[in-house]
Amino acid sequence: MTTTVVEPWTKRPLTGYVAQSSARLVVVMTPAGQVLAQHGFARAVDLMGVAALGAAIIASSGALADLVGEATFGALFHAGQRHGIHLAACHMPRGSLVILTVFGRETSIGLVEFFFDEFAAALRAAAPADRERGPVLAENFEAELGQSLASLFGR
């Protein structure tokens, strides 16, 4: 199983959480569905679809909470025949993150919830302060972009 991280400070808390909870798949994402870290996915494009749906569920349940006068709802849990999912927001110094955990019969929702709380605390402790971002791409990126898109569309 692979673990990949966009932000290095997420790696230690994530690997600890996966080992303790026996989760099969874990995605740490922003509320907009951008993946910061993941465990268990082989293809980035599959992962992006899962993240988009997880972020959408959290966003819509948050909006529902607002409509009925709740500050927020807690974690969401769905049980299936072979897999369960646990989906929750984690409040961080740089804004909330959304964490989706998929687990099988080798563990339980109780264990996942227990270790999730520890995971959220570890993430908060590891998170760095916000930083300004400098220029990323070379100024002449447009030619490469044009070539990439042309190849995507077979032109």
Next chain:
Amino acid sequence: MSLVNFTTREITCKIVYYGPGRSGKTTNLQYIYDQVPDDRRGRMVSLATQTDRTLFFDFLPLDLGSISGFTTKFQLYTVPGQVYYNATRKLVLQGADGVVFVADSQARQLDENIESLQNLHQNILEYGVDIRTVPMVLQWNKQDLPRDLILAPEELDDALNFRALPAYAADALHGNGVFETLKAISAEVLRKLSQGATGRQG
């Protein structure tokens, strides 16, 4: 906000296709999905009603390959166009790096286009973002319909494009203008990144 990973040299950007109901937002994504090779795209997710109207969003992840040494991925979203889905439309806009406004070129749809564009501005503003800072491209879709039913690109420019944004005539059903629109918004989003906008980085 674009996600940039300097360790693995990856960029992920979120682009939202916005516009009134039945203007062709989902058709744009469907055409892109059909044209792009399997290994460069993920599954297209559509949260739609039984009559294929978008209920929450459509989602298509694309792998653009390497640009300036960064593996670049785009997440394409559509919003539900129907007026009463504004709550979900606003949720999808959250964190957008760029917006494609897909207008319906039919003359009788002009009011819906204006209302949707105003709604976009309002929803962006409610996130505390100045619309002028968001990369944006306009698409005049359905230009293949009979001339007496539609407005010409120049007329649509006059009515909707008061910021002189890049605008493209299109017939998304047959793919005309879809590629050009995607290329333009991609360039606008990456140009903003290249200018060193603030955001999340790894």
